[in-house]
Amino acid sequence: MKKFINDPAHVLAEALRGVAAAHPDLRVDHDNRVIYRSEPTRAGKVALVSGGGSGHEPLHGGFVGIGMLDAACAGEVFTSPTPDQMLAATKAVDSGAGVLLIVKNYTGDVLNFEMAAELAAAEGVRVASIVVNDDVAVEDSTWTAGRRGVGTTVILEKVVGAAAEDGYDLEAVRALAERVNTAGRSMGVALTSGTVPTAGKPTFDLPEDEMEVGVGIHGEPGRHRVPLASAHEIAKMLVDPIVHDYDASGPAIVMLNGLGGTPLIELYLLYGEVAPLLEAAGVSIARNLVGDYITSLDMAGASLTVVKADDELLRLWDAPVSTPGLRWGA
Amino acid sequence: MKKFINDPAHVLAEALRGVAAAHPDLRVDHDNRVIYRSEPTRAGKVALVSGGGSGHEPLHGGFVGIGMLDAACAGEVFTSPTPDQMLAATKAVDSGAGVLLIVKNYTGDVLNFEMAAELAAAEGVRVASIVVNDDVAVEDSTWTAGRRGVGTTVILEKVVGAAAEDGYDLEAVRALAERVNTAGRSMGVALTSGTVPTAGKPTFDLPEDEMEVGVGIHGEPGRHRVPLASAHEIAKMLVDPIVHDYDASGPAIVMLNGLGGTPLIELYLLYGEVAPLLEAAGVSIARNLVGDYITSLDMAGASLTVVKADDELLRLWDAPVSTPGLRWGA
Numbered sequence: 150m151k152k153f154i155n156d157p158a159h160v161l162a163e164a165l166r167g168v169a170a171a172h173p174d175l176r177v178d179h180d181n182r183v184i185y186r187s188e189p190t191r192a193g194k195v196a197l198v199s200g201g202g203s204g205h206e207p208l209h210g211g212f213v214g215i216g217m218l219d220a221a222c223a224g225e226v227f228t229s230p231t232p233d234q235m236l237a238a239t240k241a242v243d244s245g246a247g248v249l250l251i252v253k254n255y256t257g258d259v260l261n262f263e264m265a266a267e268l269a270a271a272e273g274v275r276v277a278s279i280v281v282n283d284d285v286a287v288e289d290s291t292w293t294a295g296r297r298g299v300g301t302t303v304i305l306e307k308v309v310g311a312a313a314e315d316g317y318d319l320e321a322v323r324a325l326a327e328r329v330n331t332a333g334r335s336m337g338v339a340l341t342s343g344t345v346p347t348a349g350k351p352t353f354d355l356p357e358d359e360m361e362v363g364v365g366i367h368g369e370p371g372r373h374r375v376p377l378a379s380a381h382e383i384a385k386m387l388v389d390p391i392v393h394d395y396d397a398s399g400p401a402i403v404m405l406n407g408l409g410g411t412p413l414i415e416l417y418l419l420y421g422e423v424a425p426l427l428e429a430a431g432v433s434i435a436r437n438l439v440g441d442y443i444t445s446l447d448m449a450g451a452s453l454t455v456v457k458a459d460d461e462l463l464r465l466w467d468a469p470v471s472t473p474g475l476r477w478g479a
Numbered sequence: 480m481k482k483f484i485n486d487p488a489h490v491l492a493e494a495l496r497g498v499a500a501a502h503p504d505l506r507v508d509h510d511n512r513v514i515y516r517s518e519p520t521r522a523g524k525v526a527l528v529s530g531g532g533s534g535h536e537p538l539h540g541g542f543v544g545i546g547m548l549d550a551a552c553a554g555e556v557f558t559s560p561t562p563d564q565m566l567a568a569t570k571a572v573d574s575g576a577g578v579l580l581i582v583k584n585y586t587g588d589v590l591n592f593e594m595a596a597e598l599a600a601a602e603g604v605r606v607a608s609i610v611v612n613d614d615v616a617v618e619d620s621t622w623t624a625g626r627r628g629v630g631t632t633v634i635l636e637k638v639v640g641a642a643a644e645d646g647y648d649l650e651a652v653r654a655l656a657e658r659v660n661t662a663g664r665s666m667g668v669a670l671t672s673g674t675v676p677t678a679g680k681p682t683f684d685l686p687e688d689e690m691e692v693g694v695g696i697h698g699e700p701g702r703h704r705v706p707l708a709s710a711h712e713i714a715k716m717l718v719d720p721i722v723h724d725y726d727a728s729g730p731a732i733v734m735l736n737g738l739g740g741t742p743l744i745e746l747y748l749l750y751g752e753v754a755p756l757l758e759a760a761g762v763s764i765a766r767n768l769v770g771d772y773i774t775s776l777d778m779a780g781a782s783l784t785v786v787k788a789d790d791e792l793l794r795l796w797d798a799p800v801s802t803p804g805l806r807w808g809a
Contacts, residue, residue: 155710167747169751171750171769206743379485412534412776414491414776418496419483421494421497421498424497439497477809
């Protein structure tokens with residue numbers, strides 16, 4: 150294992166020190182392992198809290214800031230944060246207008262966020278939740294009942310974050326989040342496994358001439374292993390399951406996401422293959438992201454996310470955002 | 480070799496297709512392999528042209544846009560672009576106010592940009608050049624006479640790009656570029672080698688328990704190989720050669736850059752080690768970047784860049800920028 154770490158058991162705590170040092174606009178609660186905006190939630194603004202296992206950076210901590218999240222709870226690598234962390238975050242960011250919890254569909258995250266929501270409600274915080282389940286690869290996985298929550302989370306946090314800044318109330322924010330989740334689909338492929346620091350070796354073995362199609366962001370098995378294919382063939386493996394799963398035609402926000410170990414030149418090459426396939430399937434790419442947004446440590450691989458969009462979603466997408474991971478107009 | 484490619488010989492051409500598809504604000508000349516802003520250079524604005532071998536993305540093509548470059552010439556992977564490409568770019572972006580060529584100090588780039596400058600001057604374009612040579616690792620390398628040009632290039636393109644937008648004339652732009660280069664130092668370390676697609680195997684062998692200190696962005700040998708060290712020790716190996724090379728004290732723009740295969744959680748952890756060491760050496764980190772800005776394909780590794788700054792440099796740094804690789808205030 151070759152990594153920039155000290156003690157494998159302290160990776161998260163030490164990475165949070167770096168986040169705090171790098172971003173004066175953020176405040177890190179090192180005891181609870183929560184990343185907040187430096188400024189408290191504006192009165193009347195619905196607050197957004199997300200979180201999950203670490204190792205997917207910039208998700209979620211890198212999406213805290215104006216126009217996106219108010220707080221992100223960081224679990225250990227590939228491990229859900231605890232209800233205590235989520236409760237602390239939820240109470241801290243509530244301005245009285247309520248809090249939306251954004252949860253990726255993994256069993257541990259779902260259970261812990263549910264418990265935190267109950268505890269927060271018992272303390273008088275109005276709480277709503279959205280569980281993102283956009284991964285078309287498998288119906289159930291080693292980590293999940295139902296579809297996993299992956300790339301659509303990034304787009305949801307941006308769009309819903311803008312709506313909260315705009316003054317949408319809690320029910321409107323929740324309904325919008327539901328709409329984005331319903332409109333989103335993702336599919337991923339791994340060329341190599343990532344390595345969890347405390348494990349010290351790759352999560353799974355993948356022969357030099359094979360790839361995992363439909364991989365999860367923790368290295369969960371996907372649909373099948375196939376011989377290593379060309380970028381053109383891989384693009385089809387990403388696009389086809391999405392456009393066969395729902396009517397993807399019309400305007401969309403599209404993200405081609407690197408899983409951590411794939412260089413940008415390869416992502417652009419792959420995007421050059423993906424974009425015409427999507428257009429041929431009737432998808433009109435209104436906005437796009439190409440880069441690392443929801444990763445799996447040092448995994449070489451990529452995922453494609455397509456979120457069907459309308460004028461409201463595009464307006465909210467274009468609104469100013471200022472976070473470490475996404476920034477424009479601010 | 481596990482990569483998102485089709486034919487290894489067509490990586491650059493196909494990646495440029497993806498760049499064109501992803502970025503409507505950019506225009507790609509596929510024949511000359513030059514990335515331009517979509518809008519022509521505003522009359523009276525000094526134009527900035529850079530370029531170099533591909534494989535270092537987002538540098539340089541990802542820094543074309545408002546507030547940074549007007550054009551970037553893309554060579555094949557780790558291969559200088561040709562004088563023809565540079566000449567085409569220089570002529571295309573000149574609005575009459577002249578063109579600054581930003582060159583990283585590698586022998587091929589320097590010779591080709593010199594030839595392009597002469598040809599452009601012969602055609603009546605006013606041209607100035609800056610050769611960036613900020614790498615403290617080695618005095619000469621397999622690819623360079625004198626110090627190599629690395630991370631300071633990113634900060635120079637941002638600062639000088641803002642000055643050009645502000646109306647600085649060609650001589651003022653050139654003098655500023657000289658000042659930024661003189662103020663900048665970089666040092667890098669590799670945990671693994673990257674793989675050039677046409678080579679099909681890692682550029683160099685690095686045993687599982689060793690790292691290369693002072694590595695170049697093409698995998699050139701550095702100062703020495705040492706046993707794999709902790710992040711804390713590695714931070715010293717990055718900071719010490721810089722602060723021993725010049726008086727780094729005072730305000731600075733600091734970049735901790737990933738070389739392509741290192742995940743963000745490790746970069747933040749390393750930044751948490753680097754920042755206090757710099758502060759202890761008298762460096763006041765006024766601005767920072769943590770992420771992948773000048774890469775070496777899929778190399779696991781990182782580089783540190785420190786650019787001493789004053790009020791003018793910080794004002795230009797903070798000015799709006801809108802490129803695929805750096806974006807704020809726009």
